[in-house]
Amino acid sequence: MIERSAIEETYGTKISRNWSYRNQEVELMKVTSSTEQNLFGNSRHPLYHIELQSILIAVSQLSHPNIATFYGLTFDRTEWYAVFEADVKGTLATVLSTNCDSIFFDFDIRMVFATSLIEGLYYIHHSPVHYHGHLTPEVCLMNNRYTLRITGVGTTRLQNPKKSNSHFQYQNKDVHELGAILQCICADIQEIPISYLDIISKCHATPAPSASIAKIRSEMDRMFPRQNNIVDLLLSRLGKHAQDLEETVHLRSEELGVEMGKVDLLLREMLPASIISRLRNRQVVIPEFFECATVLFSDIPSFGQLVSEHPPMGIVVFLNSIHSYFDRVVQGYDVYKVETINDSYVVVSGVPTRNGSKHGWEISRLALDLVSIPQEPQYLQAQPRIGISSGCIAAGVVGTRMPRYCLFGDTMNTASRMESHGEASRIHVSPSTHAIVNELEKADAAYSNQFLFRSRGLIAIKGKGEIETFWLSSSSVRE
Numbered sequence: 001m002i003e004r005s006a007i008e009e010t011y012g013t014k015i016s017r018n019w020s021y022r023n024q025e026v027e028l029m030k031v032t033s034s035t036e037q038n039l040f041g042n043s044r045h046p047l048y049h050i051e052l053q054s055i056l057i058a059v060s061q062l063s064h065p066n067i068a069t070f071y072g073l074t075f076d077r078t079e080w081y082a083v084f085e086a087d088v089k090g091t092l093a094t095v096l097s098t099n100c101d102s103i104f105f106d107f108d109i110r111m112v113f114a115t116s117l118i119e120g121l122y123y124i125h126h127s128p129v130h131y132h133g134h135l136t137p138e139v140c141l142m143n144n145r146y147t148l149r150i151t152g153v154g155t156t157r158l159q160n161p162k163k164s165n166s167h168f169q170y171q172n173k174d175v176h177e178l179g180a181i182l183q184c185i186c187a188d189i190q191e192i193p194i195s196y197l198d199i200i201s202k203c204h205a206t207p208a209p210s211a212s213i214a215k216i217r218s219e220m221d222r223m224f225p226r227q228n229n230i231v232d233l234l235l236s237r238l239g240k241h242a243q244d245l246e247e248t249v250h251l252r253s254e255e256l257g258v259e260m261g262k263v264d265l266l267l268r269e270m271l272p273a274s275i276i277s278r279l280r281n282r283q284v285v286i287p288e289f290f291e292c293a294t295v296l297f298s299d300i301p302s303f304g305q306l307v308s309e310h311p312p313m314g315i316v317v318f319l320n321s322i323h324s325y326f327d328r329v330v331q332g333y334d335v336y337k338v339e340t341i342n343d344s345y346v347v348v349s350g351v352p353t354r355n356g357s358k359h360g361w362e363i364s365r366l367a368l369d370l371v372s373i374p375q376e377p378q379y380l381q382a383q384p385r386i387g388i389s390s391g392c393i394a395a396g397v398v399g400t401r402m403p404r405y406c407l408f409g410d411t412m413n414t415a416s417r418m419e420s421h422g423e424a425s426r427i428h429v430s431p432s433t434h435a436i437v438n439e440l441e442k443a444d445a446a447y448s449n450q451f452l453f454r455s456r457g458l459i460a461i462k463g464k465g466e467i468e469t470f471w472l473s474s475s476s477v478r479e
Helices: 050-060 092-096 107-125 155-159 163-184 195-202 211-224 230-268 273-280 305-310 312-328 359-371 410-418 431-443
Strands: 001-002 015-022 024-034 069-077 080-083 141-143 148-151 288-299 336-341 344-349 385-398 402-408 427-429 451-461 465-474
Touching: 001 273, 001 312, 024 069, 024 344, 050 069, 050 155, 050 336, 080 344, 092 107, 092 141, 092 163, 107 148, 107 211, 107 230, 163 195, 195 211, 230 273, 273 336, 273 385, 288 359, 288 410, 288 427, 288 431, 312 359, 336 402, 344 359, 359 385, 359 431, 359 465, 385 431, 410 427, 431 451, 431 465
Parallel strands: 385 427
Antiparallel strands: 001 015, 015 024, 024 080, 069 080, 141 148, 288 344, 288 385, 336 344, 385 402, 427 465, 451 465
């Protein structure tokens, strides 16, 4: 039952509000009244008219996403009204009146309204109702998903039930009115496609439109994909944005991976890989004790003279060429570069990764390659002086700003003494390293006949007294 809380005196396409049907708000459109000409003849009741009954059946059977639901007829005293669903989000007229900051100012959303209107009108023209008769922005309602739904379908037929044969004239009128609405839809859009303007001009052609609703629908389909409502459009945009974002994230992740790889390479020049992993995981780096490892110290005896004879930039270039060569050689051995200070170059084996008793053998092989520096112009004045010693070492990260992996212990001091008491282009070895290498050669034939140790005799070493040291060179087999 229709319940009325208020009513406006309206006629035709003007909509009466504040009516409800089955707890849903509905809109009424006046069909006729007792003060008007009796269009139903002498019948006591309008429903007795055969033409009227066929129109009501045709309107009630309409079903389309862009057509408002028709509930039936109701009367108020002597006045008759058609009952349609009410708008939820306003009409097209109210939507088009929003300011430019609104989402409805978006061109694609306006095109959703345009295509929806054309779809609805195409359905009407191909239905038994044949035409709308009074198409305006006010009869284009918006439901809760902002789907455009044409209301008032059939009211013109209900007011003129005996003129059903004139539907071609009314269809042309619908297309003319469609052109006016299409023009209103994009009135405040800056850049409008020429093809869209061409459709409007075809609708406005006189005396009759130059294109039918079917042709207009076909042209719109070529220009714009169909979307039933702006929610679907926004969801499709959101999906595309999410896809684009995923691709961007994937691309940026790859770029980040490349950059992180570069950072890792740089960090590994400063800290061992195991230490980097602990620092990244915010773990405390606990100093570690190594029972036995071998340390190599190298310097250039003539460095002081070179500094006094060459400009600073020349010294920098010279040291860079020497240390870069050493870095390339070091990569081929199981060793870890500790640091470089001026002309000094410090390497260790067995720290931070233990390698059993191989550390002395690895450092000895490395030392032979370092003293065999190529006789090239940039290396001519480089005659490395190398000292080697083996023993226990404590290692850990020192500092928070530019942290360094540092080694401590008497082994470091002894290796430094071996280097300072050595000679240019020679390898000075402590008795501890000599003993470790000999033990490995005896235990495993694969490591034998690699080196030749010559005793240097007793040498006075600061803090050690007199100890026997050795010169290391390649064996006759290697030579």
